[in-house]
Amino acid sequence: MKKIPVSEIFYSVQGEGKYCGTPSVFVRVGGCNLKCPGFGDKGCDSYYAVDKNYQKEWVLMNIEEIKKEILKYLDKKPHLVITGGEPTLFHKELYPLVEWFENQITIETNATIDIDFEKYPKYKDVVFAMSVKLSNSGEEYNKRVKKEVIKSYAKNAKKSFFKFVIDRDLKNEIEEITKNIDIPIYCMPLGATKEELEKNAPFVFEFCLKNGYCYSDRIHIRLFGKKKGV
Ligand code: SF4
Known part of the structure; x- marks a missing residue:
């Protein structure tokens, strides 16, 4: 089985979305099929798991090696969060991990890569935190929105749930993407630093109230800014 490029594995508190506040082990894979140039000076806030210049910091690991790291924290009964980069690039290689881990698993994804749920049925128990990219990501629509994948x-x-990063009224885009899909919608303020987050948070708070969306903060950015491994 092909090894998986791993940017970092760490134990922390889930900082955003449906399970915000839950102790979790994070496995962050390296590599993404998008670039999101609209998100700050380096593109996305996990640029070190996307930008090829950081590739030398990624460690190629097999599933047994990843399990060994996760085992260090199992006494805390954590959730497992597989994030990136874009973890679904490696969904075939990651499947034995999904079969093995007994507590809740969340996969943080841009929801552009299809998964065969009949061939890999354990993925039906996974929570997909679908952070479908909006126009503020700077990506082309056809690359960032794959409606058949989202529906599947x-x-x-x-x-699963939607998780949108916003800094302005993008209701039309959110409605177009989520139409006829009955899962919760979370919106979070755009920002890679505490200052950017605080600037955008009041608007997002009001935007959620007005439209009946769930508000999610981003605890890790509020507390640690751009620091890795937290
Ligand atoms: S899809 Fe996510 S990980 Fe990939 S470049 Fe965009 S924000 Fe970063």
Whole structure:
């Protein structure tokens, strides 16, 4: 089985979305199929797991090696969060990990890569935190929105939810993407630093109230800014 490029593995508190505040082990894979140039000076806030210049820091690991790291924290009964980069690039290689881990698993994804849920049925128990990219990501629509993939995740993995990063009124875009898909919608303020987050948070708070969306803060950015491994 192909090894997986791993940017970091760490134990922390989930900082955003449906399970915000839950102790979790994070496995961050390296590599993404998007670049999101609209998100700050380096593109996305996990640029070190996307930008090829940081590739030498990624460690190629097999599933047994990843499990060994996760085992260090199992006494805390954590959730497992597989994030990136874009973890679904490696969904075939990651499947034995999904079969093995007994507590809740969340996969943080841009929801652009299809998964065969019949061939890999354990993914039906996974929560897909679908952070579908909006126009503020700077990506082209056809690259960032794959409606068939989004529908398939929502239909097969029923505990999934949407998670949008916003800094302005993007209601029309959110409605267009989520139309006829009955899973929760979370919105979070755009910002890679505490200052940017605080600037955008009041608007996002009001935006959620007005439209009936769930508000999610981003605890790790509020507390640690751009620091890795937290
Ligand atoms: S999809 Fe996510 S990980 Fe990939 S470049 Fe965009 S923000 Fe970064």
